[in-house]
Amino acid sequence: MREGGFILSLDAVFALLLTTMLVAAAVKLAPPILGYQEHGYERLSRFASDALLCLERRGALSEAIGMLARRVPLPENAKLILRENLRSLLPSYLQFRLDIGLPPHLQAKLKTEKLTVYPDDSPAWPGAFENLEEVAACTRVTVDFVILENLRILAWVDENDENIFLDNIHNLRPNWIFIRTNDETYFRSLISQLNENTPHVVFLPDVDNSFALATRLALERGNRNGWYGVVGGGATMLNNNTPEFQRIFAARLRTSRTQTQDILIVDNTHYLTENFQVGENIPYLDTMPQYRYEPQRRLGRPVYVLAQSYWTPKPPRRRDNSAILAKDSLTEISPGVYRRERATLFNTHFVESATQGVGENQWLTLAIRALEWSSRKKPEFEPVTLYVWRGPHA
């Protein structure tokens, strides 16, 4: 009696059955929709990066950081601006957390290491954030904390309206230290060497005299060595149109005119003018002259024309006139060691215009930004991170 094969075929049937069950189980256990896990996160990630970009490009980030740095108005207003903008940029089914790292001096003042903004002030947000399963993050770096505490400014003051103008700046920047003088010997002693008394920036709003060669050389050397920046305006170049000053400001004085129009901002990508719109008009006292400067662009020493004015010497021919010139030179003096040489030149008597109420706020803002930008202190880089996730309000 032969019965071989029966047991084997039963084994085979069991094996087949088992295999089939495993395959079926694998199919059943496969994720129902694979799309969300991949695309869902990608979408979150895009929302985070795009929203942060829009926040920065719209100026909301700068405005909020400026509020934090100046603490005027209250830092809570910075939160409000950031929150309104982020809620406008992100759909309501997305929640967010924005962290802005603060530089040490602000950490001490605001008693926190970073500013954190959630969709509202509910105390439940930090707990909800800690327990998130899926969150996308995007980080950028800001240099807006260039606004400095204790910035030391050496100002040449030979008219009373310059004192008034400086007082107005001081009201807005109470922590800045102003050294005012019209004594050339003292002035030269402060700019000739690098020590604790060396200014961060030399402010020459409207110099009515011609400096001695020794002063001009000292100023040029200090600026070239990156000890301090220089901000000039009014008749400073008219009275000192020398090779030293031409090198400091990277501009040469051609002539002066009075029949000119107001100043127009032509570039707002620069730190000086980023609070303004391209084409924005800066009112100027039309009884005061404007100067025509020719930018001296050389290799490695770029000069940015941030604003222009126009006049018509032979109508209808209209000529452009550089109204705000910003020189920014970065030279590598040894491997990894850079020297920054900055100077800003206004072609206007902006002090007179501001003190007589023509474009006062705009000229003050521009002068403050020029002093900040031209100062030799390095900017502080702070991270800004936006986290985005799906979910209901906390």
Added chain:
Amino acid sequence: MWKSESRGSKGQIFTLDVFFAVGVFALALGLLGSSFGELRGRVEAYWSGYSLERTANDAADVLVYTCGTPSDWADRPESLKVPGIAENWRNLTLKCSIDLWRLARLREILRSGNWDSSPAKESISRMFGGERFWIRVGLREAVFVAGSYRESEMILWSFWPRWQPGQSQPSGFENASKVVVVRRPILLRTGRVLWENYIEFADAGTRENEFEFWLSQFEYDAFDLYIRVVSDPDPAYRVDNVSLGINEDPPEDPVADTEDGYIYNSSMGAENAFPNPFPAGHGVIHGGIENDVWLEEPFEPGSNELEYRVTGDANTWALLQLVELPACSPPSLALMDPKCVRTGFLEVVLWR
């Protein structure tokens, strides 16, 4: 059991076990086939969804991150290879900032009557994986009011291949089996300022002037033109009236000279735009000056003229702006400051 016996030997041909085995085998085979069928369906659905998601995502990237290829495609639409609509500022692409000129050009290419003959049809279709796509651009704003945030959204421009004014969605969209919507946050302006003039009265008086301009056929089709009049919120510093002549002298009488243009007066508020849905604004609810049937000589392709006369007391002021809104925009948009950068969204919708 079925047995056969012959010549003293016994054989077992088919047993119940065999039937059982065959039955189980058939069942297992059927289950396997069904499982593979289900698996195949899932894989197909996944790849179908994946490719739709991928295409929508990539198309949204191209639209908001680039100004297109070539970068001047909006001035030479026949050269279009990739239709980006981001702003280009001094050869710098401003990601996520929408350029209305490019947006308007893309809408015109897609408009019914233009799409089928457009040389850009192939490159646009390739980018969206076919003609089943829909682009929506809108404003979104959250404002902190009385202790809470009020969020609002408004779709401004919605277009797809062969879109027509008045349609709310593409034909065939309601029967879609799968829909993918990709949204991106953007910055945008509501209009373009073609011309503006600020008028200030140190003493009471009247100012009269004119502005001549050339309107191309594209601008005429792609944009609606409105005149925006802005004066001081305080009536004491608001001009008395502004008379706006459209290719005619400024009208003297708001009723008798209706066909010549529009008249703004201080009672209309600090801001107004013409034409508008009210009788003094010609009751137009759609289409701008060039579509205002009340006018004898509305703006047309070619040379046009805006003549204006402003009357005000001492210390009053007015700002006049000729604003272009993308065609078929809500007229209320003309009231918004066109220079203000606003937050919004762009959505790319794809379906099968």
